[in-house]
Amino acid sequence: MVSLCKKIITPIARASITISTKPTIFTGHEVPFVPFSQLQKIKQLESQIISTLHDCTNLSQIKQTHAYIIRRCLHQSSYVIAKLVRMLSKTSVSMLPYGVSIFSQVRHPNAFLYTALIRGYTIDGMLEESVFVYNSMRRDGLTPVSFTFTALLSASASEKKVDLGRQLHCECVKLGGFEVDYFVDNVLINLYLKCGWLSSGRKVFDESPERDLISWTSLIDAYAKAGRMDSASEMFDRAPAKDMVLWTAMVTGFVQNAKPREALEYFEKMQISGVQTDEITLVGVINACAQLGAAKYANWVRDIAEKSSFSIAKDSHLGSAMIDMYSKCGCLEEAYEIFKNMHKKDVYSYSSMIIGLAYHGRANSAIELFEEMTKTDVGPNAVTFLGVLTACSHAGLVEEGKKFFEIMESTYGVTPCADHYNCMVDLFGRTGRLDEALDVITSMPMEPTAGIWGALLGSCRTFANPDIAEIAARHLFELEPVNIGNYILLADVYVKAERWEDSLKVRKLISEKGLRKTPAFSCVEGEKGVIHEFYAGNMTHPRSTEINEVLENLIERLKLNGYEPDLSSVLYDVNEEEKRRILMKHSEKLALAYALLIAEDGSAIRIVKNLRICVDCHLFMCGVSEISRRKIIVRDNMRFHHFEDGACSCRNFW
């Protein structure tokens, strides 16, 4: 290999462009002087080779054509070689060095050939190398073409190098030796949006004379990713045309902003307007269903996938999303079925499944699956270990958890991040080892997050430890001054420790700060895929009278079994009778009663709650699962609870 290619392959320290002072305008391609008649023949041959190259689909075909090029003495033609290099960079990553070596044999590469190489590097995400080639090209006195800039700009966008991109764009405009087409504008819009410069991107978008559908989509997607769904919807309405990708961006946008109902609404509109859907659209829809936790919806999506003959078994995105959806809908068997049938299991499918098992309290299965995974060539990543550690903490497997935490870095090279420390705090905290949980926090190498202090505070409530709770609360009130949940937890700890006055003080603090409670609600699937939402204390459901009767009846029967309402779950300063009334109208109880009203024989009841299930409701569900001889599956914001024959799968580790 010639020295130039070595130079190009070696990464340079910093990507920045150097501007050569006097660019020579260079057009045409390098061929030795030949009489006109022969030139005609060469041009013919060139076009013939290019069309052959165009039809190449694999490396051996390309190599054959390369041999032909050499036989016909056209290996110095930048025109032909540019196409060859381009084809190589398109073929696969490992072919780039081959392209580089061919490039370096051309004595006078022209702008097209340089650009082909630049594109080769940008496709492989080697931005610094491509900038290096760009600089070499300028040193050779060549003028870039429009496509040189679009390649470099789009690479800067995906690497989020906004400064480099702007520098390139400035040079592109300044140079102007060619027509700067609207396409450069579009790539610039994309650069700004990808780098989070929304207003700059919008400005170029507004001023650009030719905005096409792709730019509309980029803009709308950028708004969605920034959590600005109102702006996204507004632009969506204004978009002159709407294709599959644009619709999908909206569906996915709503999902990313935790608005699954709107996502499904848009999906429906999309279908009505006759736009096709593909796997990517469906992944969005699947995630919406996962958020809803509605089992009937899960089956509905699966039907769509199967009818559209999308391959759940082959597409990792689709399969993993579906595993996640089924486990979040409480259907672990279906999730496992999908997992089992996947042809090639990757880190996503394994992790989704491990996390699913963890949330359903199946710690041993999760660990087994992890061990099975380590025997394959699929390496675990940070998320996989989150799943494994979650499994341990939700099952009280302290020693196992400690072991996994140790080996994740030493054996698998995965450096623990704050979330992993969060799991460790949980692991110790849930089993009452609060001092050790606190030790984890004080010894961790990064700043503890609010979630970590929150986990500690939650454990302090379970084990009535006001001393450590106060430490956690102090940090939490600083980190999240308006999160009412933290104040409620602390007040709760004081109640458990029978320090009524302190509890009262915290509640005063809540009202002084004017914090309002997050309304608790629970959902249950009714007939025809209608999801019924129940808010705590709200009796506006059309069948409220019946719901009330069911609840009264259940309580009577449970009392015979020794159930006594756990009044400590009610923090308000009211009399016992009122506390009983409040408890009775907890959202998950209302949802349960409604579910019992409409449930078919023998079917399991699935409830999704936005907050953590309270102690009394947990007790209540246990009892109802026994007397009604029905499985009750509750998903709260922490995990799943499977109630069966009077016991819960969480074994009180929640």
Next chain:
DNA sequence: CTAGGGTTAG
């Protein structure tokens, strides 16, 4: 002939 939408955790 270049640019837009996707998977696991919290």
